[in-house]
Amino acid sequence: MSPRPPLPLGTWGKISRKKHPNGRWRATTRYRDTDGITRTAEAWGTSGAAAERTLVTSFQDRRAPISSEISRTTRLSELSDLWFEEIENNGRAGRRTIDGYRDTYRRVIEPALAGLRLHELSTGRIDRFLKNVAADHPATARHSKIVLTGMIGLALRHDAVRSNPVRDVGPIKIARKDVKALSVEDVQKLRTVIDEWQKDPTHQGRPRAADLLDVLDIFLATGARIGEVLAIRWQDVDLQAEPPTITISGTVVMEKGRGAYRQDHPKTKAGFRTMKVPPFAVQTLQRRYSAERPKPEDMLFPSSTGTVRSPHNFRRQWRDARAGSPYEWVTPHVFRKSVATLINQEYSSRQAAAQLGHSGTAITEKHYIAKATESPDLTATLQQFGDESPLGPDHLSM
Structure with missing residues (x-):
């Protein structure tokens, strides 16, 4: 014989009634609770029917679902x-x-x-x-x-x-764009474009227009996001370390009704990082520190009023500076890709991911590292396939 199937959740078996010497009635049954366990349940009353009604009522209360504002008819x-x-x-x-x-x-x-x-x-x-x-x-x-x-x-x-x-639902395909990054030579040419723009008398005196090259240096030295760079405070910069460091500990965000403000944590958990700064950017930091003598809580790149600088405003200034040049396609995010690409070429994608604040290499490799259009010179390595050929050296020249 097959075993008796269990009671459905939230149901009970046959209810038994029994009158006790004190005159009160006791109703009992087996009840399968919502956790799947079947337990003995009981209730008392002045009569058998009253005890059973009390017991059934307790089951209804027990089975009542937690109230929810959401149902299948919710819009x-x-x-x-x-x-x-x-x-x-x-x-x-x-x-x-x-x-x-x-x-x-x-x-x-x-x-x-x-x-x-x-x-x-x-x-x-x-x-x-x-x-x-x-x-x-x-x-x-x-x-x-x-x-x-x-x-x-x-x-x-x-x-x-x-x-x-x-x-x-079916997959949504997005045409994948090739990652486009700046070469070292491109960066030098772009610096010249920005420098000439800053020296143009028509642009001098514009709020914060004179520091675009300095911001560019920190982009290239860190590979940080635009919000992260604009969120750097002087207390995040350690010029006494050897080599000096910058800690990315926040980001600038835009909120309707509030404007730009500094969020006290980066975009992701892996984004909190301390990076060693190369000499060219150290010189920029030292020059700015000597000129401004800032307080620790001051922003490294403040707005014209000394507050948090808006990424939107910076992007507008950057568009103005590169307009009409061969580098109109370059956005602040391109510097992040350029840093990742260079580190990958010299080291590996793992180091590139760490520099960018990614938790793994998958995103870095897919979206931030430009693929080489020319393979590296690996001839010495591949020559091993031809060394000491069993057919003799004459065979290799055929």
Whole structure:
């Protein structure tokens, strides 16, 4: 005989009643709890029926689900409010990331899907939506997929849906662009372009326009992100160390209604790092320190009013400085790629990843290291295949 199947979760077996000498009735049964364990349950009453009603009532209270604002009839617009509230409070996403999610939702997802209820968000419907977006803007489609995955993941955790329909949509292909980096020779030519721009009388006197070359030196000396470079304080610089160092301990972020401010931690956990500074950048730091005699809490590259410098403002100044030159394509992020590429050529991608503050080499190799267009000179190594040929040296000259 096959064993008796267990009770379904949250159910009970036959209820027994028994009158005790004191005149009260006791109702008992076996109840399979939500943890899967079957336990004996009991309740007392003035009659058998009363004891059974009390027992059944206790089961109903025991089975009552935790109240949730999310159900299968919740609209995506309502779910989005709850999801944004959650990620704002859990601290797992930075300000810039959350603002990006909000922007994608408002521009792309909300007009198309906000009125749909959760049970209407099928894999097919979401797949068609993402493919329509990807036809013109594949990167936006991929970002939309990330946002929808997070939102419906919240509904899944509240048992409002059985599975996340976004997980099974078709892949969104983005044409991979070759990493473009500056060579050492390119950097020298670019320095000349920026220097001539700074010396042009029409540009002199512009707020912070005279220090673009200094910022460039720190970009090239560290490979740090623009927000990280603009967040460096003098207390993060140790000119007494041998060699001198810069510690990346924060980043500048932009927030609506607040503007630019210094966030007291980098973009990622691996981004907190101390880097040794090469001599050319040490000279820049020493010159600036001698000229400014700053306080430890002062910014290395402040705004014109001495506050945190906005990355947006710096990018605008940088565009002005390189306009009309062969280097109009160069953005601040290109310096990060150039540093990674040079370190990889001289050492390895592991050292490049450490310099950039990546936790591993995969992102560094895929997005930051320019692939060589000419293979290195490995002739001495490959010559080993021809040395001491069993057919004799004459064979090698055939």
